[in-house]
Amino acid sequence: QKEVEQNSGPLSVPEGAIASLNCTYSDRGSQSFFWYRQYSGKSPELIMSIYSNGDKEDGRFTAQLNKASQYVSLLIRDSQPSDSATYLCAVAGGTSYGKLTFGQGTILTVHP
């Protein structure tokens, strides 16, 4: 079982729709959770961080964390073609003290 697993892609949504990206993790001691966006050929960019159960909103992005279910998600409202990228889920804490463990990424395509 992978330590951090993301829903398989690619994910395709129409412009203006909500894109939902999901991530599960295996280490119950994990304490902090991050979403990175990576455009093709570029390096990852941190877009959201979440540390406690519930929702965290930042503009069109909402991160959701459920530690009991070991589940973290990213919702992108009013998706734009510029949101087309690979989204990486990363988890820290627990046995990964001082390190981030990344999922394999989900490719999102927003079509006009």
Added chain:
Amino acid sequence: DGGITQSPKYLFRKEGQNVTLSCEQNLNHDAMYWYRQDPGQGLRLIYYSQIVNDFQKGDIAEGYSVSREKKESFPLTVTSAQKNPTAFYLCASSPRPGQGANEQYFGPGTRLTVT
């Protein structure tokens, strides 16, 4: 401007040669990290350092070496012992290593091609 710089952006080497990738940060971050990314895959940790003059192996350290003589610099050497060195190499830094937060910020990356 504060940030992380990696040089060069593209690097080409012949098989059997060692090559050193540069990573510099002026963010005053304590921790620095090296990752490797292969096409269509996530990031795999090569080495990390939480303090000057100390570093730890990541998940795929074989064939690589690092040094951390200065807080702002964390060079990575890809040795001839690395069997599949062609990849996208990413350097990252973090202001609060190991405190459960640990957000990391990435440099622009170096694409290494070995033929």
